[in-house]
Amino acid sequence: MERAHLVHLYTQMLLIRRFEERTAEMYALGKIGGFCHLCIGEEAVAVGAVDALRPDDYVFSAYRDHGHCLARGSDPKRVMAELFGRVTGLCKGKGGSMHLVDAERRFMGGYAIVGGHLPLAAGVAFAVKYRGGDQVVLCFFGEGAVPSGACHETLNLAALWGLPVLFLCENNRYGMGTPVERAVALYSDVAQNAAAYGIEAGRVDGMDVLAVRDAVGKAVEQVRTRQRPYFLEAVTYRFLGHSMADPAHGHYRTKAEVDEAKKRDPVLLLRTRMLSERLATEADIKRIEQEVAQIVREAVEFADASPVPPVTALEEDVYTS
Amino acid sequence: MKATYREALNQALREEMRRDDRVFLIGEDVAYYQGAFKVSKGFLEEFGSRRVVDTPITELGFTGLAIGAAMAGLRPVVEVMTFNFAILAMDQIVNNAAKIRYMSGGQLSVPIVIRGPGSAAHQLAAQHSQSLEAWFCHVPGLKVVAPATPHDAKGLIKSAIRDENPVIFIEAQLLYPMQGEIGDGDYTIPLGVAEVKRPGTDVTLIAYSKMLLVALEAAEKLAQEGIQAEVVDPRTLRPLDLTTLAASAKKTGKVVVVEEGWPFAGLGAQIAESLYRQVFDYLDGPIVRVTGRDAPMPYARDLEDAAIPDADQVVAAAHQVLYRT
Ligand SMILES: Cc1ncc(C[n+]2csc(CCOP(=O)(O)OP(=O)(O)O)c2C)c(N)n1
Ligand SMILES: [Mg+2]
Numbered sequence: 001m002e003r004a005h006l007v008h009l010y011t012q013m014l015l016i017r018r019f020e021e022r023t024a025e026m027y028a029l030g031k032i033g034g035f036c037h038l039c040i041g042e043e044a045v046a047v048g049a050v051d052a053l054r055p056d057d058y059v060f061s062a063y064r065d066h067g068h069c070l071a072r073g074s075d076p077k078r079v080m081a082e083l084f085g086r087v088t089g090l091c092k093g094k095g096g097s098m099h100l101v102d103a104e105r106r107f108m109g110g111y112a113i114v115g116g117h118l119p120l121a122a123g124v125a126f127a128v129k130y131r132g133g134d135q136v137v138l139c140f141f142g143e144g145a146v147p148s149g150a151c152h153e154t155l156n157l158a159a160l161w162g163l164p165v166l167f168l169c170e171n172n173r174y175g176m177g178t179p180v181e182r183a184v185a186l187y188s189d190v191a192q193n194a195a196a197y198g199i200e201a202g203r204v205d206g207m208d209v210l211a212v213r214d215a216v217g218k219a220v221e222q223v224r225t226r227q228r229p230y231f232l233e234a235v236t237y238r239f240l241g242h243s244m245a246d247p248a249h250g251h252y253r254t255k256a257e258v259d260e261a262k263k264r265d266p267v268l269l270l271r272t273r274m275l276s277e278r279l280a281t282e283a284d285i286k287r288i289e290q291e292v293a294q295i296v297r298e299a300v301e302f303a304d305a306s307p308v309p310p311v312t313a314l315e316e317d318v319y320t321s
Numbered sequence: 322m323k324a325t326y327r328e329a330l331n332q333a334l335r336e337e338m339r340r341d342d343r344v345f346l347i348g349e350d351v352a353y354y355q356g357a358f359k360v361s362k363g364f365l366e367e368f369g370s371r372r373v374v375d376t377p378i379t380e381l382g383f384t385g386l387a388i389g390a391a392m393a394g395l396r397p398v399v400e401v402m403t404f405n406f407a408i409l410a411m412d413q414i415v416n417n418a419a420k421i422r423y424m425s426g427g428q429l430s431v432p433i434v435i436r437g438p439g440s441a442a443h444q445l446a447a448q449h450s451q452s453l454e455a456w457f458c459h460v461p462g463l464k465v466v467a468p469a470t471p472h473d474a475k476g477l478i479k480s481a482i483r484d485e486n487p488v489i490f491i492e493a494q495l496l497y498p499m500q501g502e503i504g505d506g507d508y509t510i511p512l513g514v515a516e517v518k519r520p521g522t523d524v525t526l527i528a529y530s531k532m533l534l535v536a537l538e539a540a541e542k543l544a545q546e547g548i549q550a551e552v553v554d555p556r557t558l559r560p561l562d563l564t565t566l567a568a569s570a571k572k573t574g575k576v577v578v579v580e581e582g583w584p585f586a587g588l589g590a591q592i593a594e595s596l597y598r599q600v601f602d603y604l605d606g607p608i609v610r611v612t613g614r615d616a617p618m619p620y621a622r623d624l625e626d627a628a629i630p631d632a633d634q635v636v637a638a639a640h641q642v643l644y645r646t
Contacts, residue, residue: 058393091426101425108392109425113416119382120417123389130345130371130395150412153382160377317427318461320485 001210003279009051009209010274011288013043013267016067018296019076023066023083026300027244032083035112036097039067041239044266045170046071048212049138049234052220058106058128058137060121063098064170065110068140074102076295077302086306093309094317114175115141115148118167122154125163129227136223137165138216143233144175146184146193158229159197166216166223167194167231170206172238177252194231206236207264210273237261322505327497329471330360333478334398336507338368341396344482347374347387348400348437357402358438358497384410384435388418388487391433396482401437404453404491410435411456418487419462434481436490438497439467440531440581441629447617450625452582454530457489458559458591464512465558467491469533471501473556476510484512493531515562517569521551524639525569527592528579529555532630536579539635550639558588566592567599574605575642579635584612609638 020038027036039046046067050059061068069079074090082089083097090102098112108124111117121139128135145151146169158165171190173180186192191201200222204215212234219230239262241247249255274280324332338344345368350357352365352375364373376383380401387397401407407414418431441450457465464486468474474492481488518533519540528536533554540550553569555561570576576596578589589610596608614628640646 089426091424091428094426095424099424101428103425103428108429109421111417113412116385116412116416119385119413120389120392122382123386123391124393125389126386127390127393127395130390150381150385153379154385156377157379157382157386317423317425319464320422320427320430320432 006274006279007284007288009047009213010270011292012047012071013209013270014288014292015076015295016043016046016070017267018292019070019080019299020066022296022300023080024244026083031304032097033085034096035063036083036244037064037242038240038244039064039238041261041266042170042172042206042236043067044209044212044270045168045206045234045236048209049140049168049216051213052217053136053138056106057135058108058124060108060117060137060139061110062114062117062141062145063110063112064142065098065100069100069102069107069110072102072105072107074100074105074107076299080299080303081306084303084306085308086303087309087313088302088306092313115145115150117141118145118150118154121165122158122163125158125165126161128164129162134224135164136220138168138220139165140168140170142175143169143171143180143184143190144178146190155194155197155199155229155231159199162227163229164223164227165229166219167229168216169231169233170236171233172236174238174242174252176242177250179252191231191233199229199231201231201233203233203235206234207266207269209266209270322503323500324471324503325497326471326474326492326499326501327358327360329475329503330478330492331362333475334361335364335367337479337482338372343394343396344398345372345374345395346398346400347376347383349376349378349402351375351400356400358494360400360497380406380409381413385413385417387433388413388431391431392421392429397433398482399433399435401435403437403449403494404439405449405451407435407437407453414457414463414487414489415460419460423462430485431487432485434478434488434490436478437492438494439491440493441618441625442494444620444622444625445618446620450618452580452613454491454558455582455586455588458588462487463559464488465491466512466556467530467558468556469496469530469554471499472503473510473516475503476508477512477556479509480512483509488512491530495531510556512557513560513562514557515553515555515565517551517565518554519550519552521549521573523549523573524551524575524577524643525573526550526552526577526579526635526639527555527566528552529558530581532579532581535630535632536635538632539639542632542636543639548639548643555592561592561595563595563599567596570596570600571603574603576604576608577611577635577638577642578608579611579630581613581629584610584615587612606642606644609642611635611638
């Protein structure tokens with residue numbers, strides 16, 4: 001991979017990391033409310049996967065969607081403004097953290113009913129096929145969605161009709177406090193759930209952005225050329241709590257387990273690699289850190305300075321007239 | 322031209338599919354079987370399996386898929402074999418179809434029609450006989466249509482398909498064979514417009530879907546006693562054409578609302594409340610509701626008959642608002 005490309009991936013991952021850290025601070029200050037799910041620890045999946053797409057491909061996400069949206073190139077200012085509930089937000093403050101949408105970038109949204117967006121992704125793929133297009137739909141979801149009826153109905157339809165969807169399961173081991181082995185019968189190889197429908201399936205180390213980029217790149221190519229779905233399990237880990245309401249560990253996992261996982265911090269892994277392979281210098285790393293800090297600072301300033309939506313907006317956008 | 326309700330729908334869907342390649346029909350047994358109630362007769366031959374799509378029995382899955390297709394710019398018409406099964410797709414309808422436009426701040430829209438028969442047929446028992454329109458009407462973001470005549474069915478389904486919003490289009494199994502006069506060719510009837518089906522001066526009977534026929538029968542009986550009932554069909558239940566309903570209520574000062582569904586939190590309660598707000602001072606007395614009975618639908622024929630409003634009950638309700646008991 002070219003040096004510039006690596007630097008880009010690193011910058012994206014660092015942006016998500018710093019953005020999420022500032023989001024946590026803003027939440028603590030009461031600038032952001034409601035349910036807010038951070039993706040710290042899972043940046044490599046978002047960045048590596050979205051990097052493999054074309055601009056005219058589509059992306060769907062669940063409620064842990066800040067990273068996916070930023071990776072897709074959405075303006076961090078408008079993402080932060082959405083979290084702040086401001087009129088300048090991507091969705092004019094009506095969606096919030098869990099429902100980011102950036103239609104221009106074909107980021108089709110974050111959805112907060114577990115499993116509920118999988119059929120939507122298949123539907124966009126159905127439309128692509130109907131029109132004879134060659135776009136791919138990338139659909140992120142947690143391993144917690146895998147046992148849902150929505151997931152299984154969608155896998156069956158996608159396989160039955162040869163729909164161009166890449167199902168990307170972010171297996172971060174937990175659905176809130178329930179570990180995968182207590183939720184998914186085929187927990188040791190989650191992708192087997194898709195294999196049962198004749199869907200080609202694979203697994204990748206979700207902490208290694210280059211591995212994700214490579215696996216998703218191949219999967220996307222296959223989906224595009226063969227017009228068949230693909231199911232990829234990315235093995236990752238969430239370093240923080242399920243949401244801002246949940247401490248980093250808690251009763252369902254130990255601090256030791258979290259600390260162990262953090263040894264494979266995806267951002268640090270790439271940084272170490274770039275430095276050791278002399279693809280970046282300490283000065284480069286520092287410069288990127290500063291660039292990112294600047295972007296995040298400006299995002300917060302923009303959000304904070306933005307007006308709240310007028311109350312007259314409340315009943316707008318319910319219907320298209 | 323004469324046509325049955327079924328034929329009217331068939332014609333309208335066919336014409337819409339001819340004029341717009343984005344329109345496609347998807348649902349269980351819509352293609353080879355030609356629809357559980359034969360609404361899509363001849364479609365597979367004319368449009369092929371690309372546009373007439375048989376699905377497995379997965380309401381959540383194919384309704385959600387169609388919503389996604391609508392988000393990407395197609396105009397899906399989802400046939401639910403009956404609305405009883407739409408309950409399995411309720412999350413997709415309520416949390417996705419109805420809200421995606423709003424949650425996205427207007428960036429995305431969901432131009433979808435979800436259609437099929439609702440309410441009771443004959444002796445289908447509790448799980449296959451129920452009126453769920455109040456569930457859908459409750460949800461901002463959805464439009465709900467329930468035509469009673471072949472003419473209305475044709476004009477309204479066309480408007481529903483051309484509408485940019487998700488539309489729940491409730492037909493009725495017992496209406497499919499009903500004949501009526503329909504307009505020629507490509508006509509539409511706007512959503513949200515009620516119609517006076519029979520003019521009168523003494524009492525207003527508000528009824529939709531199958532209950533319109535019951536109300537018209539009651540009006541005929543009342544006429545024999547010299548009572549001129551005005552029968553108004555909202556046709557679209559959300560948005561409700563309060564202007565037309567209120568004008569009739571104002572004129573007669575006496576209102577009966579007829580619905581087949583359950584009484585508690587039923588649509589008639591909403592219609593009455595809306596009318597009270599607008600025309601309370603013009604009413605001679607309380608609005609009377611005629612509804613289905615407050616029980617799951619029984620199988621036994623005599624019990625089923627007793628559970629569903631009939632013309633005599635509507636006549637009795639009219640007597641009540643006219644203080645003629
Ligand atoms: C249908 C449904 N049931 C329950 C919830 C509450 N809930 C929100 S997130 C979550 C856990 C989901 O875990 P997973 O899919 O693995 O995603 P992760 O949070 O790990 O990213 C639950 C139970 C929900 N949002 N939707
Ligand atoms: Mg999880």
